[in-house]
Amino acid sequence: MFTHERQAVEQHIRAYCAAQALPEVGELTWSPVPFSGEWGISTSFFQLAATRARQLAASGERVNVAQLAQEIASGIAAHLGAPTGFSHVEAVRGYLNLYYSTAEYSQRVVDTVLAQGIDFGKGSPKNERIMVEYAQPNTHHSFHIGHHRNAVLGEALSRLVEFAGFETIRASYPGDIGLGVITVVWAYNKFYRGQEPEGIHERGQWLLKIYVEATNLLEPHEGETAAEKAQREAYDAERRDVYRKWDEGDPEIRQLWEMTREWSLEELRAILRLIGVPIDVWFFESQMDTPAKAIVDELIQRGIADDERASGGAVIVRIDEKLGLKKEKYRTNVLLRSDGTTLYLTKDLALAKVKFEQYHVDRSLYVIDVRQSLYMQQVFKILELWGFHQAEKSYHLGYGFVSLPEGAMSARRGRVVSFMEVANEAFRRVQAVITEKNPELPEAERRLVAEQVGLGALAYAMLAVDNNKDIVFEMDAALNFDGHTAPYIQNAHVRANSILKKAGSLPGEAVFDYALTSHEIELIDLISRFPATVQQAALEYKPLSIASYAYDLAKAFHSFYHVVPVVQTEQESIRFARLRLVAAARQTLANALRLLVIQAPDVM
């Protein structure tokens, strides 16, 4: 908006500087004027003044940079007068502030939002394809709140980059094989065959219980007797035998594995559907073993990997050495065990190759635990050595772990917070609040809204904190619906909606040629910033920026709602303008919430 007018002003500024024999103006960066009450764009002249000061210093003249910047800004302000599209211009402390014409700007913002609707804020196509890999829990475990953080962060990132203009593919990569998985298959077969409970979530959580009990049987205990030790070792031998049979493709073991695996995947798909995560492509770790073996020889031949098998060693990549680094930074990682089996790294490299070659991905994003930072850097560097230029644009969005107030979660000890338990508790509490606040709402609708609000609260708790930071999950805090939370934002949407419902119909157009209150100005200002916020957040891969923005917008709307009458406004032209503003605010809130994987209810 107002791009044309801004460019005209830039031309005037350049012409002025040339005429005054000032140094060349570089790229002019504009930001919103940070004061409330009016709005406009601002740029500063400190750079220019500093350059000029250095020139003058060469001839022995000393000047104060801040003062000079202010002089330049004032000179330009006087030169500009009242440019088209702006009501007035001022120079303050080295900054040049251009204020928009209130009526024109308001109308343009509101009309744009209402014309574009759900697309308001959407960026133009970037002609680049992004694949986001997230939602990679191991199968044979139940979905816990750490997985939830991963899934919500990944989905928010996907929606963000997609909305910003990137073609986006959502990929899930569950770990469906490995010692942990085999442990469950062994224990199920030996102790629990046919005892699985009904119900998708019950069965998913039951698998975790088996895992915990099996781990207990297989781990050494303090002061164990010789008989206990023998028993434990016998169990471990059985488990190893199951793994060997799986590897050989033993039909019975494979069938057990597939059945139990499917129970986990059923639970995973149900939860992803519930929280709004539509995965496009499923990769499975078990399917990457063969492709992984296939890339090893290629990496050896290209001189990237070193084969030390002849001396009883493994196939390794000395990353620093291959990059020509003198100090250790990326270190060394193993590509193939000395027994010839693949590792996680091998499969990840093979999968990356598939993403680049078969899916033609330009940017590969990974939402993975921040503790794997070094590992991810190793993957990217090996891909670079391998010749995949896309690796430079690949990105690891790490996130901190979710822990309980009493300590870290541990799947092995069964100390996990099940996502469904938390979600159900949230639904119960929200329903209780709705019953109290809005008793007329029919039961069926109440349930639906409770789900939208409960899930929203959980999602927002995961997104409103910097991804690098750990979250100590406290049920009470997450379900506290006051303050900086999703329900606060959702309620702003509900209030906007109830005004519009009360008004009946939305005027097709309106002008803003009356004296706007500061609340209206603040609201319009925030709405107008949404498209730029989306672009910046997407390029930084930072859903948090949207979470902050949505909160600010909701806060501005709540203030507006409290002070400024809409439906009760007597003068029709003002009422029309305010109704359209409310509709624009509702739309923008909905669009922002959608990027955060949070639903915008009409009532609550």
Place this chain on the structure above:
RNA sequence: GCCCCCGUAGCUCAAUGGACAGAGCAAGUGCCUUCUAAGCACGAGGUUGUGGGUUCGAAUCCCGCCGGGGGCGCCA
């Protein structure tokens, strides 16, 4: 030993080179015959861990130190 992340109000967190460092929670005061009080308004709370440096300008960039967390060739 080396690498990464973090240190901001009593607590939880924003702000990554620009104007007076902002929110929420907690504690305090006021506001429901008015579009839903899951709300609004008003105060209070800060040498941005610390010492240097770069810059016209630093919470932000660089170096040292202190404190916390994480990681480092056959786990995933």
